[in-house]
Amino acid sequence: MNTLEITGLKVHFPGRGGAPVRAVDGVSLSIAPGETLGLVGESGCGKSTVSNATVGLLSPTEGSVKVLGTELAGASRETLRAIRAKAQMVFQDPVTSLNPRMTIGEAVGEPLLVRGLARGAALREQVGALLEEVGLRADHASRYPHQFSGGQRQRIVIARALALRPALLVCDEPVSALDVSVRAQILNLLVELQARHGMSTLFVSHDLAVVRHVCDRVAVMYLGRIVELAPRDELYSEPRHPYTKALLAAVPEPDPVTQRAKPRVPLEGEIPSPANPPPGCRFHTRCPLAIDRCRVEEPAWRPVGAAMVACHLV
Amino acid sequence: MSDAPALVVENLSLAIGPAGLVDGVGFQVAPGEVMAIVGESGCGKSVTAQAIMRLLPDAIRQTGGRILLGGRDISAIPERAMRAVRGQLMSMIFQEPQAALDPLTTVGSQIAEALRQPLGRVRGEVLRMLRDVGISDPERRIDQHPFELSGGMCQRIMIASALISRPAVLIADEPTTALDVTIQAQILDLLRRLAIERQTAVVLITHDMGVVADIADRVAVMYAGRIAEAGPTAEIFAAPRHPYTALLLASIPRLSDVPKSKLAVIEGRVPSPSEYGPGCRFASRCPRADARCAAETPPLRPLGDGRLTACFHAEAMA
Ligand SMILES: Nc1ncnc2c1ncn2[C@@H]1O[C@H](COP(=O)(O)OP(=O)(O)O)[C@@H](O)[C@H]1O
Ligand SMILES: Nc1ncnc2c1ncn2[C@@H]1O[C@H](COP(=O)(O)OP(=O)(O)O)[C@@H](O)[C@H]1O
Numbered sequence: 001m002n003t004l005e006i007t008g009l010k011v012h013f014p015g016r017g018g019a020p021v022r023a024v025d026g027v028s029l030s031i032a033p034g035e036t037l038g039l040v041g042e043s044g045c046g047k048s049t050v051s052n053a054t055v056g057l058l059s060p061t062e063g064s065v066k067v068l069g070t071e072l073a074g075a076s077r078e079t080l081r082a083i084r085a086k087a088q089m090v091f092q093d094p095v096t097s098l099n100p101r102m103t104i105g106e107a108v109g110e111p112l113l114v115r116g117l118a119r120g121a122a123l124r125e126q127v128g129a130l131l132e133e134v135g136l137r138a139d140h141a142s143r144y145p146h147q148f149s150g151g152q153r154q155r156i157v158i159a160r161a162l163a164l165r166p167a168l169l170v171c172d173e174p175v176s177a178l179d180v181s182v183r184a185q186i187l188n189l190l191v192e193l194q195a196r197h198g199m200s201t202l203f204v205s206h207d208l209a210v211v212r213h214v215c216d217r218v219a220v221m222y223l224g225r226i227v228e229l230a231p232r233d234e235l236y237s238e239p240r241h242p243y244t245k246a247l248l249a250a251v252p253e254p255d256p257v258t259q260r261a262k263p264r265v266p267l268e269g270e271i272p273s274p275a276n277p278p279p280g281c282r283f284h285t286r287c288p289l290a291i292d293r294c295r296v297e298e299p300a301w302r303p304v305g306a307a308m309v310a311c312h313l314v
Numbered sequence: 315m316s317d318a319p320a321l322v323v324e325n326l327s328l329a330i331g332p333a334g335l336v337d338g339v340g341f342q343v344a345p346g347e348v349m350a351i352v353g354e355s356g357c358g359k360s361v362t363a364q365a366i367m368r369l370l371p372d373a374i375r376q377t378g379g380r381i382l383l384g385g386r387d388i389s390a391i392p393e394r395a396m397r398a399v400r401g402q403l404m405s406m407i408f409q410e411p412q413a414a415l416d417p418l419t420t421v422g423s424q425i426a427e428a429l430r431q432p433l434g435r436v437r438g439e440v441l442r443m444l445r446d447v448g449i450s451d452p453e454r455r456i457d458q459h460p461f462e463l464s465g466g467m468c469q470r471i472m473i474a475s476a477l478i479s480r481p482a483v484l485i486a487d488e489p490t491t492a493l494d495v496t497i498q499a500q501i502l503d504l505l506r507r508l509a510i511e512r513q514t515a516v517v518l519i520t521h522d523m524g525v526v527a528d529i530a531d532r533v534a535v536m537y538a539g540r541i542a543e544a545g546p547t548a549e550i551f552a553a554p555r556h557p558y559t560a561l562l563l564a565s566i567p568r569l570s571d572v573p574k575s576k577l578a579v580i581e582g583r584v585p586s587p588s589e590y591g592p593g594c595r596f597a598s599r600c601p602r603a604d605a606r607c608a609a610e611t612p613p614l615r616p617l618g619d620g621r622l623t624a625c626f627h628a629e630a631m632a
């Protein structure tokens with residue numbers, strides 16, 4: 001059984017001008033046990049909305065989200081509570097993710113205490129072990145978040161997310177707020193934890209190099225839809241969708257020789273509003289290859305080699 | 315590219331109260347050249363830019379150094395004269411273009427303001443500039459307000475307004491940090507083209523080594539208020555000689571590395587100005603540090619290949 005199975009997910013928000021904001025508009029993906037799936041795309045394409053729906057923080061407008069076989073759409077409070085123990089979230093901003101008035105020991109131990117899984121000396125011991133697991137010290141438990149740097153705070157957030165030994169970890173831009181040197185520490189930690197615990201991970205990022213570094217398969221999102229989903233090496237060595245190609249060409253690589261030799265794939269214009277997505281292929285307004293058919297007919301989501309792609313010209 | 319530098323920053327030092335923020339920073343930028351200042355947050359990039367523009371917040375003092383614009387020392391000229399320098403000889407753009415633009419004034423009037431003219435008198439020139447920065451449909455955009463435009467378009471407007479008076483120097487503080495990668499690529503291409511066409515000297519401030527690799531002719535790597543290493547971009551990336559530069563480059567995940575392999579890590583964290591001590595400021599995190607590093611400040615010295623490095627062990631890094 002897949003740890004996560006999302007089918008035909010739509011999440012719409014009420015829009016200002018009447019038309020709903022189609023933040024997520026027909027997304028399907030699955031994550032196998034122990035697998036890390038990357039979700040990449042530019043801001044506003046719907047990545048955080050998918051993450052929030054995955055841990056039950058948002059309910060689907062349409063479609064299905066199953067964690068370990070249990071349906072979240074329309075689930076009761078008790079079911080959602082049980083699922084949240086299995087699917088834990090790590091957010092981008094380690095500063096706002098922690099209550100400034102709680103010691104980090106209280107923060108990390110809270111999920112265990114609230115669910116009656118440990119207290120007293122046993123709780124302290126488990127908290128100490130969790131802190132050590134993320135590279136902090138057990139005696140840090142009595143300190144407050146402000147006494148830690150951004151990178152250490154993200155470690156604390158990760159320790160808290162691990163407390164219930166979740167089957168699925170959802171990381172929404174977990175290193176985007178961190179400086180380069182600290183980012184490497186957290187990426188190393190995440191890779192190490194994956195290997196040790198074998199949990200499934202949904203790893204959301206706008207950074208294609210970071211996603212390549214930690215993921216097994218990668219989904220590329222554009223305007224509420226997935227345009228391509230493929231095994232990592234396949235996606236990076238042989239991108240098929242014109243948007244995937246453009247994104248990869250736009251990543252500035254920290255090597256002047258490679259970077260300056262790289263062909264540009266210029267994208268026209270800007271990302272349209274999800275309240276009013278273009279007809280046909282949603283990417284056609286910016287696509288360098290678009291033909292008349294792209295402007296009227298939606299491309300089917302179909303397998304091409306080891307990849308799934310939605311483009312008429314692939 | 316002419317040889318006389320458009321901008322020279324000499325030995326710039328800045329302090330807040332007793333704490334030094336920036337210590338002896340110096341560099342030159344030639345016409346048409348893009349020089350990047352790169353470093354992690356808090357290392358002093360933005361205050362350096364503000365000092366060059368003479369726009370430092372009241373709390374921060376310049377405690378030493380000179381700033382030469384076209385050979386003229388502007389560090390002590392009166393504010394009235396400085397106002398003429400800003401916008402005419404030297405302009406600045408920022409990370410958040412929407413915040414820097416006036417929401418109530420049309421795009422065209424804001425660009426005309428940089429020429430100190432009413433829009434009616436310079437409309438043709440403003441339209442040409444809008445076209446030059448890649449704004450499609452400039453006849454319509456010229457009368458729109460910033461909130462009607464995307465972040466990428468607002469950054470193009472900022473660039474138009476910064477460059478229309480043909481300043482010799484453009485300071486760009488994280489101009490693409492708030493933008494998506496596909497838009498960032500467009501803006502970097504634009505900056506490079508304009509620098510060459512207009513022979514503008516560009517100081518590009520960024521925390522992103524990828525941006526440096528893409529656009530900078532030369533780069534200065536800053537750490538904790540000082541320049542750790544500076545020189546031609548190609549040389550610095552190919553063979554970093556300061557341990558900080560080397561570790562920083564090795565800690566970035568690349569499209570060419572082995573997925574899930576261990577990234578190089580710089581232990582600990584960046585010190586804050588109140589923690590700056592004697593010696594090399596990187597010493598407490600540096601794998602090569604010895605007793606001398608902790609006690610003495612390594613001078614920024616030439617290594618003979620056009621680069622300057624502030625490390626006692628730079629030769630051993632080769
Ligand atoms: N609560 C909300 N109400 C209305 N619109 C929203 C809400 N949350 C997100 N959106 C919109 O949905 C789209 C997708 O947002 P998001 O999932 O945050 O994208 P990403 O994480 O990829 O940047 C955006 O256009 C965003 O403005
Ligand atoms: N207005 C200010 N008041 C007090 N301290 C400041 C101010 N601006 C910057 N600093 C301090 O100066 C140092 C350098 O800041 P800054 O130049 O903004 O760094 P960077 O742009 O490299 O991230 C930091 O320690 C910062 O906290």
Ligand code: SF4
Binds near residue numbers: 281282284287311314
């Ligand atoms: S379907 Fe057409 S418009 Fe869409 S990505 Fe493919 S070629 Fe471009």
Ligand SMILES: [Mg+2]
Binds near residue numbers: 048
């Ligand atoms: Mg998001």
Ligand SMILES: [Mg+2]
Binds near residue numbers: 359360
């Ligand atoms: Mg700054």
